[in-house]
Amino acid sequence: MSGQGRITAVLGPTNTGKTHYAIERMLGHRTGVIGLPLRLLAREVYDKIVAIRGPSVVALVTGEERIVPPRTQYWVCTVEAMPEGMGCDFLAIDEIQLCADPERGHVFTDRLLRARGRNETLFLGAETMRGVIADLVPGAGFMKRERMSQLTYAGSRKISRMPARSAVVGFSVDNIYAMAELIRRQKGGAAVVMGALSPRTRNAQVELYQNGDVDYLVATDAIGMGLNLDVNHVAFSALMKFDGRRMRELAPNELAQIAGRAGRGMSDGTFGVTGEAHSLDEEVVEAITEHRFAPIRKLQWRNPRLNFGSIEALIRSLEEPPKDERLLRARDADDLIALKNMARDAEVCARATQADGVRLLWDVARIPDFRGISQNEHATLLARIFDFLHERGTVPNEWFAKQVNRIDRVDGDIDALSKRLSFIRTWTYVAQRKGWVDDESHWRGETRAVEDRLSDALHARLTQRFVDRRTSVLLRRLKQKEALLAEVSDTGEVTVEGEFVGRLEGFRFRQDKDAQGQEAKTIRQASLQALVPHFNLRADRFYNAPDTEIDFTEQGGLMWGTEAVGKLIAGSEPMKPEVVAFVDEEAGADVAQKVQRRLQHFIDRKVAALFEPLLNLGRDEALSGLARGFAFRMVENLGIIPRGEVADEVKQLDQESRGALRKHGVRFGQYTIFQPLLLKPAPTRLRLVLWSLSKDLQEFPEAPPPGLVTVPASRDLPQGYFAMAGYRAAGERAIRIDMLERLADMLRPEDSKGGFEAKADMLSITGMTLEQFADLMQGLGYKADKGEREKVKAEAVVAPDAAIEAAPEAATGETPAADAPAEPVAPEAVEADAAAEAPQGAETDAAAEDTAPEIEVFYTFTWGGRANRQNARGGRPQGRGAPRDGAQGERPRGKGGKPGQGPKGKGGKPPRRDGERSTKAKTFEAAPPKKKDRIDPDNPFAAALMGLKDKS
Numbered sequence: 041m042s043g044q045g046r047i048t049a050v051l052g053p054t055n056t057g058k059t060h061y062a063i064e065r066m067l068g069h070r071t072g073v074i075g076l077p078l079r080l081l082a083r084e085v086y087d088k089i090v091a092i093r094g095p096s097v098v099a100l101v102t103g104e105e106r107i108v109p110p111r112t113q114y115w116v117c118t119v120e121a122m123p124e125g126m127g128c129d130f131l132a133i134d135e136i137q138l139c140a141d142p143e144r145g146h147v148f149t150d151r152l153l154r155a156r157g158r159n160e161t162l163f164l165g166a167e168t169m170r171g172v173i174a175d176l177v178p179g180a181g182f183m184k185r186e187r188m189s190q191l192t193y194a195g196s197r198k199i200s201r202m203p204a205r206s207a208v209v210g211f212s213v214d215n216i217y218a219m220a221e222l223i224r225r226q227k228g229g230a231a232v233v234m235g236a237l238s239p240r241t242r243n244a245q246v247e248l249y250q251n252g253d254v255d256y257l258v259a260t261d262a263i264g265m266g267l268n269l270d271v272n273h274v275a276f277s278a279l280m281k282f283d284g285r286r287m288r289e290l291a292p293n294e295l296a297q298i299a300g301r302a303g304r305g306m307s308d309g310t311f312g313v314t315g316e317a318h319s320l321d322e323e324v325v326e327a328i329t330e331h332r333f334a335p336i337r338k339l340q341w342r343n344p345r346l347n348f349g350s351i352e353a354l355i356r357s358l359e360e361p362p363k364d365e366r367l368l369r370a371r372d373a374d375d376l377i378a379l380k381n382m383a384r385d386a387e388v389c390a391r392a393t394q395a396d397g398v399r400l401l402w403d404v405a406r407i408p409d410f411r412g413i414s415q416n417e418h419a420t421l422l423a424r425i426f427d428f429l430h431e432r433g434t435v436p437n438e439w440f441a442k443q444v445n446r447i448d449r450v451d452g453d454i455d456a457l458s459k460r461l462s463f464i465r466t467w468t469y470v471a472q473r474k475g476w477v478d479d480e481s482h483w484r485g486e487t488r489a490v491e492d493r494l495s496d497a498l499h500a501r502l503t504q505r506f507v508d509r510r511t512s513v514l515l516r517r518l519k520q521k522e523a524l525l526a527e528v529s530d531t532g533e534v535t536v537e538g539e540f541v542g543r544l545e546g547f548r549f550r551q552d553k554d555a556q557g558q559e560a561k562t563i564r565q566a567s568l569q570a571l572v573p574h575f576n577l578r579a580d581r582f583y584n585a586p587d588t589e590i591d592f593t594e595q596g597g598l599m600w601g602t603e604a605v606g607k608l609i610a611g612s613e614p615m616k617p618e619v620v621a622f623v624d625e626e627a628g629a630d631v632a633q634k635v636q637r638r639l640q641h642f643i644d645r646k647v648a649a650l651f652e653p654l655l656n657l658g659r660d661e662a663l664s665g666l667a668r669g670f671a672f673r674m675v676e677n678l679g680i681i682p683r684g685e686v687a688d689e690v691k692q693l694d695q696e697s698r699g700a701l702r703k704h705g706v707r708f709g710q711y712t713i714f715q716p717l718l719l720k721p722a723p724t725r726l727r728l729v730l731w732s733l734s735k736d737l738q739e740f741p742e743a744p745p746p747g748l749v750t751v752p753a754s755r756d757l758p759q760g761y762f763a764m765a766g767y768r769a770a771g772e773r774a775i776r777i778d779m780l781e782r783l784a785d786m787l788r789p790e791d792s793k794g795g796f797e798a799k800a801d802m803l804s805i806t807g808m809t810l811e812q813f814a815d816l817m818q819g820l821g822y823k824a825d826k827g828e829r830e831k832v833k834a835e836a837v838v839a840p841d842a843a844i845e846a847a848p849e850a851a852t853g854e855t856p857a858a859d860a861p862a863e864p865v866a867p868e869a870v871e872a873d874a875a876a877e878a879p880q881g882a883e884t885d886a887a888a889e890d891t892a893p894e895i896e897v898f899y900t901f902t903w904g905g906r907a908n909r910q911n912a913r914g915g916r917p918q919g920r921g922a923p924r925d926g927a928q929g930e931r932p933r934g935k936g937g938k939p940g941q942g943p944k945g946k947g948g949k950p951p952r953r954d955g956e957r958s959t960k961a962k963t964f965e966a967a968p969p970k971k972k973d974r975i976d977p978d979n980p981f982a983a984a985l986m987g988l989k990d991k992s
Contacts, residue, residue, distance in 0.1 A: 055189060063089065079102040082100065098114050193328070196314065209263070209298055241502070245499060274309070345357065434478050435476055447490060607619075614731065823902050
């Protein structure tokens with residue numbers, strides 16, 4: 041590479057355009073070579089030159105990639121992979137200050153001292169290299185370039201307050217992943233860039249950041265080596281790194297190299313710290329912002345003149361110390377360590393006895409330790425490869441294929457894929473070496489394909505773990521001020537730009553619960569912005585929807601199908617509830633007003649339809665005086681008033697007023713004043729909601745199931761509930777008020793003073809057992825006395841004619857002809873046949889049954905007296921023949937008598953009514969005598985038998 045061309049050192053801080061200047065100078069020559077510190081940067085520069093000159097004249101050579109067209113003019117390489125002795129017109133080395141790096145410095149120093157272009161040579165780097173370059177490279181010129189933007193210190197910031205377009209820098213994989221996870225939770229996601237990534241994975245991750253899918257980048261110090269990214273702020277999450285031997289603090293010039301990536305072109309940038317990193321000292325901050333650092337005085341060096349006479353001679357030449365005081369012998373690099381380890385293998389030493397063998401051994405030792413398992417493990421692998429190459433000239437295809445196939449898997453997590461990527465880099469390097477495999481193009485393609493598959497899988501895993509695609513897409517669209525496209529499925533699922541964001545329930549957006557922090561804010565902002573057209577269309581459809589699609593719940597909610605769209609609140613009157621619409625504020629005032637108007641129309645019409653009899657009662661102008669006042673009381677009480685609460689007002693109503701109220705369906709029952717039409721399930725359900733609103737209840741009691749005559753009388757229900765539900769609590773159960781009035785009509789003729797028993801009709805209409813009925817009667821103010829007595833059995837009688845007709849069928853099993861005369865059979869014969877067919881022992885059982893009479897339980901009910909009057913209605917029930925105000929109306933008028941008086945008997949006195957005191961002597965029994973035709977109230981067929989009796 042020696043030559044007499046002009047040598048120039050282009051020095052200055054980051055963001056001075058040094059690399060861009062070198063590319064321009066190279067393209068001004070016929071041929072050129074540029075050496076770069078990272079293969080990622082080499083790929084970036086290669087892509088730029090290809091875009092200008094085309095791929096046919098540009099080569100890319102790194103440890104794992106080799107793209108060399110036949111007509112190559114410009115070579116883009118990593119510094120280690122730069123070709124030697126080709127005599128190019130132009131040569132440039134970037135980041136020349138790496139001559140002082142303990143690990144790779146000797147390679148850069150070698151290029152500084154020995155690599156030259158025929159016409160022009162450029163060394164690009166920091167100003168700290170000026171003195172040592174002037175001493176070691178006589179005749180070199182210097183060009184100083186100033187930073188194009190300002191760099192300022194922003195101090196310490198939490199991740200939650202990190203500005204957009206920021207890069208967070210760490211120095212370990214664990215730190216990188218932790219920061220990326222934190223940013224994903226708080227900011228929606230971050231791209232991850234590390235030097236260990238393949239170019240394909242790195243480019244895909246950088247693309248996420250560059251195109252705005254994410255606003256944050258988490259990276260190692262790899263971004264400090266010339267990667268051009270749109271970064272406005274650089275934050276250090278750590279200030280210490282492992283340099284291969286120990287943990288140490290980063291020097292100010294190293295911090296400046298990374299921090300200088302903030303601000304590109306003419307845009308200013310900032311830097312600071314985050315996480316557990318402590319704040320920077322003022323001296324360090326000043327040095328970084330003023331670009332003033334201690335000059336580099338010592339460079340790492342390794343003897344380039346190697347002796348391949350033997351392994352020992354080679355090692356001695358590699359360990360030879362420099363003769364210049366400005367040079368330091370580099371510490372043992374990985375290749376020298378691998379050579380020493382292989383030199384301990386007797387078989388290797390036996391093969392490497394000639395110069396060719398030693399040279400081959402050194403070439404194998406220079407295979408980078410991509411896997412990073414252990415030095416001994418790496419040396420064992422290299423020894424195997426050396427054996428193949430020395431013995432056969434190439435690595436066997438079968439063995440090579442086995443190593444590659446073991447790695448060709450895309451399952452597993454990030455760590456597993458990263459490890460496989462590091463493994464495949466070893467075999468990619470081997471395939472790139474000329475003559476090491478039989479079919480170089482095939483194996484280069486195979487290893488490259490495996491690396492691409494692993495790279496794509498790793499990119500997918502990194503994106504899946506550290507980037508919320510949904511949030512990143514929405515953020516980019518929002519920043520670009522583009523109209524977002526939202527879609528709502530039939531089930532209410534909302535997608536914005538194809539990403540699921542939540543559900544639309546009525547006119548409220550329910551965001552996906554998985555989103556948190558900044559992610560949740562972004563999703564809501566983007567979703568509501570995109571849903572505005574859907575809100576308006578849905579509001580129009582709702583406004584024109586029929587009432588059959590809308591309903592109210594027993595808790596006062598308003599539903600449109602299965603979606604909640606509002607709720608009822610108390611209005612100025614119980615019958616005039618108001619509506620609160622459930623509409624997101626972002627939907628707009630027009631949508632909210634339209635939904636509220638439609639809901640108010642619905643509930644107003646629902647009240648008008650279900651309470652039409654009650655509303656007509658309240659609006660009847662013909663009512664006057666006490667009748668009109670009582671109508672207002674009915675409206676206020678939603679059509680049901682326990683009679684005990686208005687007993688005095690009812691007494692004051694004359695017959696004309698009562699008749700006017702009855703025209704509107706008002707029934708004056710013994711226990712309740714009500715309108716029967718309002719006891720239907722639909723009005724009852726709405727009445728309970730309106731009553732709960734007027735009482736300001738926190739939880740609304742539900743209506744009893746329709747069709748039940750009685751329900752359990754729970755003590756936990758609010759006072760007044762049973763009346764509004766159309767029931768009256770009595771004992772352990774509550775009975776429906778219309779059925780209670782029917783029961784009262786049945787009880788009215790009974791002797792409530794002398795005592796009476798329950799009839800089958802009473803049990804039938806209540807659907808109760810005798811025990812439950814007794815509890816109900818006690819709740820109504822009656823006293824129930826329990827008793828037992830012998831059950832009277834009905835005797836079985838066999839009609840002679842029936843026996844005669846049945847005999848032939850029983851004997852022959854055949855039906856006689858219709859015209860055949862029946863033979864007379866005596867009753868004694870039928871009885872004899874029956875006795876003959878009876879099994880033995882039947883007579884004994886029958887006799888036992890006759891001697892053990894059955895016992896039945898009965899209750900005698902009497903009026904409970906003054907103590908239970910409040911339970912009834914505030915007064916004692918009338919006796920037999922004296923009906924009160926009920927379905928039958930007032931007490932009937934008798935002939936020539938006063939209202940309610942029966943016909944007169946002899947002497948002008950009315951006949952004695954049942955229940956009045958008689959002057960004749962009376963005998964008293966524990967229970968009234970049973971009638972012969974009385975039906976057992978415990979008989980389950982009582983109701984059916986009574987019905988047959990009524991028909992007869």
